[in-house]
Each structure stands twice: as structure tokens, then as C-alpha cells.
Amino acid sequence: MKKFEVVGESSLELEKKETDSNVKYYNKKMAKSGVNEDGNSDVTLKNDEITELNLQQLNIIPHCNSKEDPQINEPSALPDGALGKEVDSERYDHLNCNESDESASRRNHFNCCGNGSSALNLDLEDDAFESIVTLDLLPYEIILHIASYLDSKFIVSTLSKVCSSFSDLFNDVNFWKSRIRRRWPKEYPALPAKDPETFDWKEACIKRELEFCLWSNVAKKLDYFVFEHGLYGAVDTVHLVENGNLLAVGSRDRYLNILDVTKLTKEDESSPVSCRIFCKDNAHDGWIWTINSFDRTLSTGSWDTRIKFWDLPTMAQIHEARANSAILCSHFESNLYIAGSYDKNVYQFDPRLAGVLSKNCYHRKPILCLVANDNYIMTGSEDSTVAFYDRRHTAAVVKKQKLQQYPMSMSYDNGQLWVGDKGGSVHLLDASSGDLKLVKTYNVGHAQKVTGIIHTPGVLITCSTDKTVKVLEPNLDPGLIVNLTEMTSEVAEISYRNGVLACASSGMCVGIYKRRENDQQ
Numbered sequence: 322m323k324k325f326e327v328v329g330e331s332s333l334e335l336e337k338k339e340t341d342s343n344v345k346y347y348n349k350k351m352a353k354s355g356v357n358e359d360g361n362s363d364v365t366l367k368n369d370e371i372t373e374l375n376l377q378q379l380n381i382i383p384h385c386n387s388k389e390d391p392q393i394n395e396p397s398a399l400p401d402g403a404l405g406k407e408v409d410s411e412r413y414d415h416l417n418c419n420e421s422d423e424s425a426s427r428r429n430h431f432n433c434c435g436n437g438s439s440a441l442n443l444d445l446e447d448d449a450f451e452s453i454v455t456l457d458l459l460p461y462e463i464i465l466h467i468a469s470y471l472d473s474k475f476i477v478s479t480l481s482k483v484c485s486s487f488s489d490l491f492n493d494v495n496f497w498k499s500r501i502r503r504r505w506p507k508e509y510p511a512l513p514a515k516d517p518e519t520f521d522w523k524e525a526c527i528k529r530e531l532e533f534c535l536w537s538n539v540a541k542k543l544d545y546f547v548f549e550h551g552l553y554g555a556v557d558t559v560h561l562v563e564n565g566n567l568l569a570v571g572s573r574d575r576y577l578n579i580l581d582v583t584k585l586t587k588e589d590e591s592s593p594v595s596c597r598i599f600c601k602d603n604a605h606d607g608w609i610w611t612i613n614s615f616d617r618t619l620s621t622g623s624w625d626t627r628i629k630f631w632d633l634p635t636m637a638q639i640h641e642a643r644a645n646s647a648i649l650c651s652h653f654e655s656n657l658y659i660a661g662s663y664d665k666n667v668y669q670f671d672p673r674l675a676g677v678l679s680k681n682c683y684h685r686k687p688i689l690c691l692v693a694n695d696n697y698i699m700t701g702s703e704d705s706t707v708a709f710y711d712r713r714h715t716a717a718v719v720k721k722q723k724l725q726q727y728p729m730s731m732s733y734d735n736g737q738l739w740v741g742d743k744g745g746s747v748h749l750l751d752a753s754s755g756d757l758k759l760v761k762t763y764n765v766g767h768a769q770k771v772t773g774i775i776h777t778p779g780v781l782i783t784c785s786t787d788k789t790v791k792v793l794e795p796n797l798d799p800g801l802i803v804n805l806t807e808m809t810s811e812v813a814e815i816s817y818r819n820g821v822l823a824c825a826s827s828g829m830c831v832g833i834y835k836r837r838e839n840d841q842q
Contacts, residue, residue: 457484464490472534473500473527497522501529507796510778512737512760515753520735528779529795535820535836536780536792536802542840543820545807546585549830550594552576556825557813560612562619562633565819569619570831571609577601577621579636582821585835599636604629611660613653618672622648622660630658630672642670644677650691652698661688661700683708683718690740692733699738699752701728707740707750709757720757722750730814732776741771741783747799763799765791773815782822784812790824808832 456464468476468491481491490496501509501522509529514520535542554573561568561582570578579599585592607624614620618639619631624647630640646664653659657678658670665687669678684702691700693712697719700708705727709720726744733739736753745767751758767785775782780802781793788808793799810828817823820836 457486461490465496469500469503473497473523473530477523477527492523494522497526501526505529505794505796507794507798507800509796510735510737511749511795511797512735512751512753515736525778528777532777532779533794533802539803539805539834542837543834544585544587544837546593546833546835547830548580548593548596548833550597551578551600552829552831554608555813555827555829556831557608557610558612559814559816559823559825559831560614560619561816561818561821561823562614565821567634568816568821568823568831568833569612569614569621570825571604571612571621571623572829573608575603575605575607575609575623577604577609577631579634580831582833582835585833586838601636607647610647610649611651613651613658615653615655618653620651620653620658620672622651624648624663626662628658628660628670640672642672642675642677644668649687649689652691652693654693659691659693659698661691663687665702667691667698667700683710686727689727689729690731692731692738694733697752697755699731699733699757701731701740703727707731707738707757709752711755719755722757722759724748724759729770729772730774732774734776734778737776739774739776739781741767741774741785743770745769745771745785745787747771747774747783749797761797765793765799766801766804767791769811772811772813775815775817777817780817782815782817784815784824786811786813786827788812790815790822805834 464487468480471480476491481488510520510525548570552570552572552574553576556570556572558571559568566581566583568580568582570576570580572578577600578597580596581598582596584596589595604621605623605625605627607626609621609623611622612620613622614633617633619633619636620628621631622628626644626646626648628642628644628648628651629638630642631637632639642658644660644662644664645666646662648660648662650661651658656671656673658672660668660670662668665684666680666682667688668680670676671678683700684704684706686703688700688702691698693699696712698710698712702708705724707722707724707728708718709722710718724740724742726742726746728740728742728748730741731738733752736751738750738752738757740748740750742748745764747763747765747767749760749763751760765783767783767787767789769785769787771783771785773782773784776795778795781795781799782790783793784790788806788811790805790808790812792802792805794802808824808826808828810826810830812824812832813827814825815822822834824832824834826832
């Protein structure tokens with residue numbers, strides 16, 4: 322039996338009191354479990370049945386002589402914050418054993434002080450004794466190790482709110498940087514942020530973990546649906562609105578359909594039919610080629626040269642504008658609609674006014690894709706160039722970048738311009754500093770045209786006329802997470818929001834991947 326240092330007690334007295342106290346402690350626990358303490362029960366512990374008490378189960382670090390028992394480390398070797406740390410006497414006043422001789426005879430005394438400078442005498446009969454070690458007393462190294470097994474959303478929403486020290490620890494940008502780099506060692510973000518102080522590493526980590534968890538477990542976390550009811554032509558454009566709850570579908574039969582994605586369920590086989598909540602068979606006089614939205618207004622652009630604006634959710638038409646040629650791509654923001662057209666021009670409209678605000682030509686062939694931010698407009702054309710110009714001075718092109726194959730799709734986020742081209746390649750261009758620089762060209766595995774591309778801090782998604790959709794890591798060197806092959810026809814465009822991915826198909830249908838109801842984040 323191990324010997325414990327107790328001031329004023331002989332080793333013989335200690336052993337006897339230790340045994341008595343152990344009996345009382347275990348009998349008390351048995352009583353709480355429905356076992357009597359009168360000694361009549363077979364499971365009640367007697368003095369002669371106890372030979373040693375496992376102090377580790379009681380959260381006690383014995384103060385022992387390492388020479389007598391070399392397997393026990395000196396308490397002074399314990400890390401800061403563990404039991405070896407000196408305990409706040411005021412916090413544990415109820416455990417102090419400076420009492421009368423009568424009450425002292427019922428207690429066992431242990432030296433639990435890590436550095437031996439003082440002793441904390443604990444009452445084995447006090448239930449609070451078992452909860453002396455609390456989470457906030459653990460060393461930061463252990464806390465960080467525990468956190469590595471928890472998802473980032475739980476850390477932010479729960480663990481960081483335990484105490485002020487946890488709040489400081491889990492709001493430190495370096496914690497989130499190292500967490501991302503441990504899990505995904507490739508360079509991230511793909512381009513350094515123009516202003517590193519404004520890049521939200523915590524939010525980026527949350528999004529990366531959510532997206533990776535979702536798309537690396539497609540069979541368990543996503544359901545796949547096909548909408549084809551009432552479609553009589555190839556679907557060229559899809560657009561998710563209302564945080565992914567509604568899906569607008571435009572097709573070559575001139576139909577505009579609105580689907581309620583929340584109604585899609587595997588339990589109801591008719592849901593891919595009943596999910597349609599709006600259908601207008603003569604929305605345009607030509608193919609509907611581009612759909613966009615801002616706030617509660619939906620826009621549609623067509624080969625009939627018209628742009629129409631619709632109120633959500635009533636779908637009443639509220640305005641119409643017209644260009645001189647087919648509308649092939651668009652960008653929609655507050656009080657401004659920007660369109661790329663077949664006649665090589667970039668048009669700007671105010672949805673509240675009649676007429677065109679401006680019209681500028683930057684290319685020698687039709688404009689196939691277009692994106693914009695607060696300062697610049699970026700366009701891709703069939704002339705194999707990407708144009709980049711200041712929207713405040715639309716008469717002058719700031720920069721042009723020539724590609725080997727003409728661009729067909731674009732996505733812009735945080736200074737990164739991702740471009741998919743006719744040959745199946747993906748290009749990364751730096752558009753962060755008022756310039757346009759080709760950083761790298763990737764072969765992500767597409768054999769034909771890259772018709773759609775979406776980049777977010779959490780994921781990179783591409784689609785192609787080779788009938789596949791690829792979900793990739795948003796690194797400088799995008800690694801494949803999953804290759805989606807459920808589509809049976811060419812994929813013309815994709816839209817992604819809040820765990821819902823919609824794929825427009827030339828096979829007169831729309832493929833929809835939806836996060837399962839029991840896996841909502």
C-alpha cells in the first residue's frame with residue numbers, strides 16, 4: 322500500500338484511517354445505488370476486503386516518495402493547470418479539513434499540492450471532491466488537442482463561450498490558420514488576401530469543414546433528384562434563390578419554372594413533380610439563357626434580346642429592358658443590371674428606369690461570361706480573351722488576358738477569378754490589385770467544355786459537357802473531393818447555395834443534390 326504524507330500522523334495511523342475512510346466512501350456510493358450500508362449486503366465493502374484505493378479514479382495525485390515507488394512521478398512534474406497546480410483555497414473552502422478532532426477522525430488527509438509548498442486536505446465523503454478538475458483548469462495543449470476532434474461550428478457556438486480564456490483562445494486567428502493547414506496542407510487561400518487583416522480565417526475554416534464533410538460523404542449526406550416534369554427543351558440556366566429554398570429554371574422551350582426545393586423528399590416519390598410552384602410557358606419569345614437575382618427580384622435574359630424582372634415570390638413581372646442582341650450572361654446588384662450580349666457589347670441597365678444606361682464594346686466576338694465586384698467588371702469572350710476594366714471608367718479597358726481556348730464560365734471571390742474554358746481547363750487569375758494576371762492553369766479532369774464554375778471559401782465546383790460535375794478543394798492546387806456522374810446528358814450550368822446543388826441539363830431535365838433533412842447544418 323502506498324504511503325501518503327500527512328502532517329502529525331504516523332504511517333500506522335494513516336493506514337488504519339485510510340482503510341476506514343475507504344470503507345465509508347464506497348459504502349456511501351453503494352447506498353446511492355440501492356445497496357444498504359448496514360453490512361448485510363454481499364456487495365458492501367468490509368475493512369478486510371480493501372487492500373488499496375485507486376486514487377486516480379478519485380482525481381487525487383498522491384504525494385509519495387519516488388524512491389519507494391519509482392513508477393509514480395513527482396507531482397511537481399505536472400503541467401500547469403492540472404491537479405499539481407495550487408488550488409484556490411477560497412474556491413474549495415468547503416473541502417478544508419481544519420476542523421475539530423472529532424470531525425477530523427472521520428476524514429482522510431492527503432497532500433495534493435504539486436510543489437509541496439502547501440497541503441490541500443480533501444474529504445472523501447464530499448461529492449464535490451470528484452469534480453475538482455474542471456475543463457478550464459486543463460493545460461491549453463490538452464484543450465487544443467480535444468478541440469481537434471470537435472467540429473469548428475461547435476467550437477465557435479459552444480466551447481468558446483465556456484469562459485473568457487476559451488473565448489480568447491478560440492478567437493485567435495492563429496488557431497484557425499493552423500487548424501486549416503493541419504487538415505489541408507496545400508496553400509490556402511489560393512491567392513494571398515489583398516488585406517490579410519480582413520480575411521476571416523474562422524469563417525473560412527467553418528465553411529471548409531462543412532463542405533468537405535458534405536461532399537466527401539455524398540451517399541450518406543445528400544439525396545439526388547431529377548426534375549423533368551413539363552420540360553420540352555434543353556435546360557440552359559438554373560439559379561437558386563431564398564437561401565437555396567427556391568430554384569428558378571430557364572429552358573429552350575421558353576418556359577420559366579420555379580421549384581420549391583424544400584418539398585423534395587425521398588419519402589414522397591411524387592415530390593419532383595409537386596415541387597413546381599410556378600410555371601410560365603411564354604416567359605420569353607426566345608431561349609432563356611441567363612437567370613440572376615438580387616434581394617427579392619428575379620431577372621431573366623433571353624435570346625429575344627429582352628431582360629425581364631420578376632417579383633419574388635409572386636412572380637409578377639415588374640419591369641422589362643431590351644438590348645440590341647441576345648443576352649448571354651448577366652450580373653445583378655442593387656439598382657444595376659449588367660449584361661453581356663451576342664453583339665460583343667456590355668450593357669448596363671437600371672431596373673427602375675427605361676432605356677440603357679451605357680453600352681461598351683471590349684471584345685471582337687460574343688461575350689459568353691461576366692462577373693463584377695464593387696470596382697471592376699470582368700468579361701470572357703469567344704475571342705479567347707478575358708477583359709478586366711474599371712466600372713467607373715467604362716470607356717477604357719484596364720487589362721486583357723489571352724487564353725488558349727475561349728472562356729465559357731467565370732466565378733469571382735476575394736480577388737480570385739476562376740475561369741473554365743472550351744478545352745476543359747480551369748484557370749486561376751489574380752484580380753485583386755487592379756490588374757489581371759494568370760496565376761495557373763489546371764487540368765481538373767474534364768474532357769470537354771467547362772460550362773459552369775463556382776468558387777467559395779469552402780469549395781470549388783465545376784461542370785462540363787462531358788456530363789460530370791467535380792467538387793474540388795479551393796486550394797492553389799485544387800484536389801478532387803468527389804466526381805458526380807449522375808447526370809446522363811451535357812451539364813450546361815450549375816447553381817449552388819446552402820447545401821443544394823442544381824445542374825441544368827441538355828437532356829430536358831434538372832439534377833438536384835440536396836442535403837438530407839436529418840443532416841441540416
